[in-house]
Amino acid sequence: MEIGAVNSLSYEDFVDTFGNVVEKCPIIVAAVWSRRPFASLLDMEVSINEFIEALPESGREGILRCHPDLAGKDLQSGTLTEESREEQGHAGLDTLDAAEIAHMARLNTQYKLRFGFPFVICARMNNKATILRELSERLKNDRAVELACAIEEVKKICHLRLKTLMLHDLPNKL
Ligand SMILES: NC(=O)N[C@H]1NC(=O)NC1=O
Incomplete structure (x- = not known):
């Protein structure tokens, strides 16, 4: 394209x-x-x-608040955007067992209580283990550092979505 x-x-x-x-x-x-x-x-x-x-x-x-939780209720109920579903699937978040889902939900809730926005990470550049590790680690950040860190992840997600569109999807759309 x-x-x-x-x-x-x-x-x-x-x-x-x-x-x-x-x-x-x-x-x-x-x-x-x-x-x-x-x-x-x-x-x-x-x-x-x-x-x-x-x-x-x-x-x-x-912007962060527009993101769905990782392995959250939208994934469980099938209401994720197509892009997010693919990304979360790529990181293996669609095959978590009940205990892993509960663990992720606990950390997501803790994170949201601390920062007032959801935890965002580029799922396609991670897997379940690195996501859980980053979630625990980033919970310790100052708010300003964490906001900047989360926005950098939004940019990584955007980069990969743009690349996918240009390489694969766009020729069919235009
Ligand atoms: N919460 C969160 O990080 N969500 C996202 N990450 C990603 O790669 N796709 C998303 O929807």
């Missing part, structure tokens, strides 16, 4: 196509559309990241 084809998309098609590169936050690509033409996919990704970084703290927290 050529960046030229992306640059020629109407904002409706652009948002339809890239709306979930940041989970349930289509407003981000809707805003970034006006920064076209992009020189490359990387240029578009940089624009998304700059937009996120320019948000006030409440906006960055809001």
